[in-house]
Amino acid sequence: MxxxxxxxxxxDEDGHFGIFGGRYVAETLMPLxxxxxxxxxxxxxxxxxxxxxxxxxxNYVGRPSPLYFAERLTNKLGGxxxxxxxxxxxxxxxxxxxxxxxxxxLARKMGKKRVIAETGAGMHGVAxxxxxxxFDIPCTIYxxxxxxxxxxxxxxxxxxxxxxxxxxxxxxxxxxxxxxDALRDWVANVETTYYLIGTVAGPHPYPAMVRDFQAVIGExxxxxxxEHEGRLPDSVIACIGGGSNAMGLFYPFxxxxxxxIAVEASGEGIETGKHAASLNAGAPGVLHGNRTFLLQNExxxxxxxxxxxxxxxxxxxxxEHAWLHDIGRAEYVSITDKEAIDAFQVCTRLEGIxxxxxxxxxxxxxxxIAGSLAKDHVMVLNMSGRGDKDMxxxxxxxxxxS
Amino acid sequence: MSAExxxxxxxxxxxxDLKAEGRAGLAAFITAGDPDIKTSSAILKQLPDAxxxxxxxxxxxxxxxxxxxxxxxxxxxxxxxxxSMIKTLDMVRIFRQGDSVTPxxxxxxxxxxxxxGVEKFVADAAEAGVDGFIIVDLPPEESEMREPVENAGLSFxxxxxxxxxxxxxxxxxxxxxxxxxxxxxxxxxGTSSAATADIETxxxxxxxxxxxxxxxxxxxxxxxxxxxIGKHAEAIAVGxxxxxxxxxxxxxxGTAKDSCADAVLDLVREISSGLT
Numbered sequence: 001m002x003x004x005x006x007x008x009x010x011x012d013e014d015g016h017f018g019i020f021g022g023r024y025v026a027e028t029l030m031p032l033x034x035x036x037x038x039x040x041x042x043x044x045x046x047x048x049x050x051x052x053x054x055x056x057x058x059n060y061v062g063r064p065s066p067l068y069f070a071e072r073l074t075n076k077l078g079g080x081x082x083x084x085x086x087x088x089x090x091x092x093x094x095x096x097x098x099x100x101x102x103x104x105x106l107a108r109k110m111g112k113k114r115v116i117a118e119t120g121a122g123m124h125g126v127a128x129x130x131x132x133x134x135f136d137i138p139c140t141i142y143x144x145x146x147x148x149x150x151x152x153x154x155x156x157x158x159x160x161x162x163x164x165x166x167x168x169x170x171x172x173x174x175x176x177x178x179x180x181d182a183l184r185d186w187v188a189n190v191e192t193t194y195y196l197i198g199t200v201a202g203p204h205p206y207p208a209m210v211r212d213f214q215a216v217i218g219e220x221x222x223x224x225x226x227e228h229e230g231r232l233p234d235s236v237i238a239c240i241g242g243g244s245n246a247m248g249l250f251y252p253f254x255x256x257x258x259x260x261i262a263v264e265a266s267g268e269g270i271e272t273g274k275h276a277a278s279l280n281a282g283a284p285g286v287l288h289g290n291r292t293f294l295l296q297n298e299x300x301x302x303x304x305x306x307x308x309x310x311x312x313x314x315x316x317x318x319x320e321h322a323w324l325h326d327i328g329r330a331e332y333v334s335i336t337d338k339e340a341i342d343a344f345q346v347c348t349r350l351e352g353i354x355x356x357x358x359x360x361x362x363x364x365x366x367x368x369i370a371g372s373l374a375k376d377h378v379m380v381l382n383m384s385g386r387g388d389k390d391m392x393x394x395x396x397x398x399x400x401x402s
Numbered sequence: 403m404s405a406e407x408x409x410x411x412x413x414x415x416x417x418x419d420l421k422a423e424g425r426a427g428l429a430a431f432i433t434a435g436d437p438d439i440k441t442s443s444a445i446l447k448q449l450p451d452a453x454x455x456x457x458x459x460x461x462x463x464x465x466x467x468x469x470x471x472x473x474x475x476x477x478x479x480x481x482x483x484x485x486s487m488i489k490t491l492d493m494v495r496i497f498r499q500g501d502s503v504t505p506x507x508x509x510x511x512x513x514x515x516x517x518x519g520v521e522k523f524v525a526d527a528a529e530a531g532v533d534g535f536i537i538v539d540l541p542p543e544e545s546e547m548r549e550p551v552e553n554a555g556l557s558f559x560x561x562x563x564x565x566x567x568x569x570x571x572x573x574x575x576x577x578x579x580x581x582x583x584x585x586x587x588x589x590x591x592g593t594s595s596a597a598t599a600d601i602e603t604x605x606x607x608x609x610x611x612x613x614x615x616x617x618x619x620x621x622x623x624x625x626x627x628x629x630x631i632g633k634h635a636e637a638i639a640v641g642x643x644x645x646x647x648x649x650x651x652x653x654x655x656g657t658a659k660d661s662c663a664d665a666v667l668d669l670v671r672e673i674s675s676g677l678t
Contacts, residue, residue: 026539184467288465296517
C-alpha cells in the first residue's frame with residue numbers, strides 16, 4: 001500500500017479530502033463559490049493581504065496567544081505535562097476571530113457590501129459582528145432560538161456591536177438550522193453578500209480556507225513549545241463541533257509524530273441518542289455543501305444533535321476531520337455533558353481560568369487520560385474560548401442535576 | 403399498439419406534443435406524502451386530469467436549504483407522517499398503473515439518495531416509473547449521479563439561474579438532458595417573482611447554448627403569471643402555491659381536511675387554463 005508523503009496537501013482542486021468535502025450547493029451559489037475560491041487563492045500568495053492580516057492579528061486580536069503550562073492541573077492529574085494554548089485570551093474571547101479577520105479582509109477585497117453568518121454558541125457571531133464593526137460593514141447573524149436563550153450574553157454583545165440578529169425557529173433552533181437560513185439568505189442576496197462561515201465545513205473552499213486562517217494556532221504552538229520544552233509535543237487535544245479550533249491546532253502537526261486527539265460532545269450519552277458525536281455515531285452523508293459524517297436516520301434525514309454546549313451542538317463535522325478519522329491519523333473520542341461540566345469546575349478552581357463549555361470537553365478528556373501518561377509526556381490542549389457566556393447554562397445545569 | 407415510452411423518451415414525447423399543441427406545459431410540484439401518503443397519492447393520481455403536463459414529485463428532506471418556508475413546511479409535514487424514499491417510489495409505482503404518458507421528475511436533495519445508494523436508487527426509481535431527477539445540491543461539479551441516471555435512460559435535469567453567466571453556461575448544459583430548469587430568481591422557492599422582461603432576456607441567452615426545452619420556475623403562483631411566462635418557455639413550474647393549498651386545508655391537528663386534494667387540484671386547473 002502506498003503511504004501518503006504528507007497529510008497536509010488536501011484538499012484536491014475540487015475540494016475533496018479523500019471522499020469527503022466537495023461543493024454540494026445549488027447552482028445559484030456555484031458561481032459565487034468559485035469566485036470566493038479564486039479570491040482566496042489570490043490572497044494566499046498576496047503579500048500585502050498577508051501582511052495586513054498579520055498586522056490585525058498582532059495589534060487587534062492580540063496574537064500570539066500565550067502557551068501556558070497548567071502546573072496545578074498537571075500536578076493533580078499526576079501524569080502528562082499539560083499546556084493550554086490560550087485562545088480564550090484573544091479579543092472577543094475565542095479562536096473564532098482568527099478566521100473572521102481573514103475572511104472579512106477577503107470580503108473587502110471582493111468588494112462585498114454585506115456580511116452574513118451563522119452562530120451556535122455566539123462566539124462566531126460576536127467575532128463576525130466585531131470585525132464588521134471595525135470595517136463598517138452591515139452584518140446579519142442567524143442564530144437558533146434555543147441558542148439565543150442559552151447564550152444571551154453573546155446576543156447582547158452582537159446587538160451592541162451593531163449586528164442584526166435573525167432568530168431561527170425551524171428544526172431545534174440550533175446551529176444546523178441557523179446555517180440553513182444563512183444559506184437561504186445567501187441565495188437571495190448573492191450579488192452583494194459575503195457568507196462568513198465560522199467553521200471548517202461548508203462547500204469548498206471554506207473548509208480549507210477556515211483551516212488556513214486558524215492554522216496560526218498550531219504554528220504558534222510549534223514555536224512556543226520549542227521555547228518551553230525544546231521539542232514538539234507528544235500529543236495535541238481539542239474539542240470539536242464543526243472542528244475549526246481543532247483543525248487550526250492540528251494542521252501544522254499532521255506530518256509530525258504527534259498524537260492527535262479530538263473530543264466530540266456525546267451529550268447525555270451516545271446510547272441515549274441525545275448527543276452530537278457525528279464521527280463516533282454518525283454515517284457519511286451530504287449536508288451544507290460537503291460530504292462528511294452526519295447524524296442521520298436510515299432514510300438520510302438529518303437528526304438533531306444535542307449538547308449542553310451550543311458550540312458543539314451540530315449534527316455534522318468538517319470534511320477534513322471526516323478524512324483524518326477515516327484514515328486513522330487522528331483519534332476522535334467523546335465526552336458527555338456531565339463530564340464537561342465537572343471538568344469546567346475543576347479547571348476554574350485549579351487554574352483560575354473559566355473555560356468555554358466547548359473547551360471543557362477537551363479538558364475532560366485530558367483529565368481522563370493524563371494520569372496514565374508518562375510524566376515527560378507533553379500535551380497541548382486548545383483552550384478555544386472563555387466561559388463567561390456559559391454562566392447561565394452551567395448554573396441551570398447544576399440546579400437541574402443537584 | 404406502440405411500446406410505452408419511458409424515461410428521457412417520455413419527457414421528449416411530452417415536449418413534442420406540447421409543441422404540436424402550440425402551448426407551454428405545466429410542471430406541477432407536490433411533496434410526496436404531504437400531508438399524508440393517502441391524500442398525496444390522491445392528488446398525484448388526479449394531477450394530469452387537472453392539467454399538469456409534467457409532475458415534479460418532491461422527495462421530502464429534513465434540511466431543504468434551497469427552499470422557502472412553504473416547501474420546507476410541506477417536507478416536514480410529510481416526514482412527520484411517515485414519508486420515506488421507499489414510500490415515494492411506491493407512490494410513483496401506483497401512479498404508473500393508471501398513467502403511462504405523464505413524465506415524473508423526482509426533485510429533492512442528494513443526502514437521502516446517497517444514503518439509499520445512488521445506483522440502487524436510480525434502478526429502483528426507473529423500475530417504479532420515474533423519468534428524471536432534479537437534485538438541487540448536485541451542480542455539474544458533483545457529477546456522481548449523472549452517469550447512472552443516463553445509463554438507465556433517464557434524464558438528469560440541471561438548473562440554470564440568473565447567476566449562471568455565459569462563461570459557466572456551457573458547463574451546465576454540457577451534460578443536461580430532458581429539459582433545462584431555469585430558476586428565474588436568485589432566491590429560494592416561493593418568494594419573489596422575476597420580471598417577464600428579465601426572463602425573456604435570460605431565456606434568449608440560454609437558447610444560444612442549448613436546444614433543450616426550458617422550464618421556468620420559482621415565484622410563479624397565479625394563472626396570469628403562468629400565461630405571461632408561458633409565452634416564452636416550453637413549460638412553467640409551480641410548486642409553493644400548490645403546497646400552500648395543502649397547508650390551508652389542514653385540521654388543527656395537522657390532518658388533511660376532506661377539501662385538501664380538491665383545493666390543490668382546483669388551483670392546478672386554474673393555472674393550467676391560462677396555458678393555451
